[in-house]
Amino acid sequence: MSEWQSAPSHNKAKKKRAFVGNLNFSSNEKVEEKVRELFSRSAIPISGLEIVPLKQPNTKCYALVQCDVPMAIKCLDGLRFDGNVLSVKHEKKQTNNKKKGMGFGGSWATPSSTGASRSKKPLQKVKSSPQTALDSTKVAETHLSNALEQMNVTSTKGAVSKVDDISAFHSKCKVSLSQLMQDYGDYDPDYEKMKAMNISSETSNSSQKTISSEQKPYENSGMLVPNGQAPIHIEIVSFGFKYSVPPQAREGWSHSNPLSPFDLRDLPRCPHHVAKLSGLSHKVKRAMLSLDLGSIDGGSDSEDEDNGERDDKPVRVNPLVSRCEDVAKTIMNALEQAINEADHGYANPLEMKIFLGSEYGRHRSVVLCENLGQKIRSLLRANEGFRISQPVSVSTRHRDVDQNHRDEEAFGTDLRRKHEAEVRRKKKQDWLEGNDDGW
Structure with a gap:
């Protein structure tokens, strides 16, 4: 029997043993070899080993x-x-004192014949001496070094198991902290040199840096954040005055309701050829945001433009676009005031609502609401001058776009009727002029 199974003398107290259960049993030699390999990889020295197969089931065993x-x-x-x-x-101590006449009980499963013969066979007695102790320590050290080498080989092959992880953990515990930081890449030996160079450059060029910081544009200063992740949220709501003003707009002034509802009924209406669609349609947006929309109200300036005064006058801007820019500036001022004066932010969240109203809440307010949302988002991304110091999210909502509209004006029927009447009038006038020329 090998010196791993050497037992101490009876004069000394018996060493404690560990019960290792749920092992697959094929033969005693193979199981013993697997258990020794398991303990060697875990860096746990073994001074004795005993394999006991179970009778039922015969494919299992345990080790002491x-x-x-x-x-x-x-x-x-x-x-x-x-x-x-x-x-x-x-390890639990087995009690051999069985009461007679009792047909139940029992502690451990009954071992097989081979296992019983091995279990009854006493361990080889070896005289304890300093030389045997030194030999056992040397054997343990050699097994430990072999286990570490085997762990390194398996890690290079890419087949690292949980046993290898445990042995790697034990080996890492013996490594110094500086070596660990170098292995994991957290330690930069040139960091101190770079830090010293930065400090020296800051002290020498402090005046130049102040001038360059004033001229340097703000980088990555955008305060636009996805909805639900910002402490301040702006909701732009479109509605129709035909269906009453929202009750939130009548609660009085507050940072959540800083502006009164914007009346957009003075803006030009949607053209008749797309009025049957809602303001969410791209055709309606394209028609209402075009530059020639201002000519719908009349052509009083057309004669002056034909007289050669077109270059002196400024370029005409779409009224919806100009109104959108004015409203966006007003909202940004209110937002800046809420952040700087009322300290709204993560500690004091804010939900600001802006109301835009047209006659039916179907065309003008919807188009302006969507365009205004895009405008505010672009201003938050740019954040010129770092005016906004807290993250802000923007969303739009249309209250009356899907209302059950019953008036003809909501669908532009009156405008279509006027257009058709004008077309008939022009055709009649052209026919009369043609007949006059014929006579």
Whole structure:
């Protein structure tokens, strides 16, 4: 028997053993070799090993290992080994005192004939001496070094198991902190040199840096954040005066309601050829945001433009676009005031609502609401002068776009009727002029 199975003399107290259960049994030699390899990879020295196969079922066995029992329980209990989950516990003392006439009870499963013969066979007695102790320590060191080398080989192949992770953890515990930081890349040896150079450059060029900081544009200063992730949220709501003003707009002034509802009924209406669609349609947006929309109200300036005064006058801007820019500036001022004066932010969240109203809340207010949302988002992305110092999100909502409209004006029927009447009048006039020329 090898000196791993050497037992101390009876004069000394018997060493504690660990119970390793749920092992697959093929033969005693193979199971013993697997258990030794398992303990060697975990860096737990073994001074004795006993394999006991179970009678029922005959494919299982358990091992009694003389080692550091608390360390074995801590490292190996619950570990998956050879397709099974190991159960590592303290060895329980078997009681051989069985009461006669009792047909029940029993503690451990009855071992097989071979296992019984091995279990009854006493361990080889070896005289304890300093030389045997030194030999056992040398053997343990050689097994530990072999286990570490095997762990390195398996890690290079890419097949690292949980047992290798435990042995790697034990090996890493013995490495210094500086070496660990170098391995994981957190330690930069040139960081101190770079820091010293930066400090020297800051002290020498402090005046130049102040001038350059004033001229340097703000980088990555955008305060636009996705909806639901910002402490300040702006909701732009479109509505129709035909269906009453929202009750939130009548609660009085507050930072959540800083502006009174914007009346857009003075803006030009939607053209008749797309009025049957809502303001969410791209055709309606394109028609209402075009530059020639201002000519719908009349052509009083057409004669002056034909007289050669077109270059002296400024370029005409779409009234919806100009109104959108004015409203966006007003909202940004109110937002800046809420952040700077009322300290709204993560500690004091704010939900600001802006109301835009047209006659039916179907065309003008909807188009202006969507265009205004895009305008405010672009201003928050640019954040010129770093006016906004807190993250802000923007959303739009249309209250009356899907209302059950019953008036003809909501669908532009009156404008279509006027257009058709004008077309008939022009055709009649052209016919009369043609007849006059014929006579």
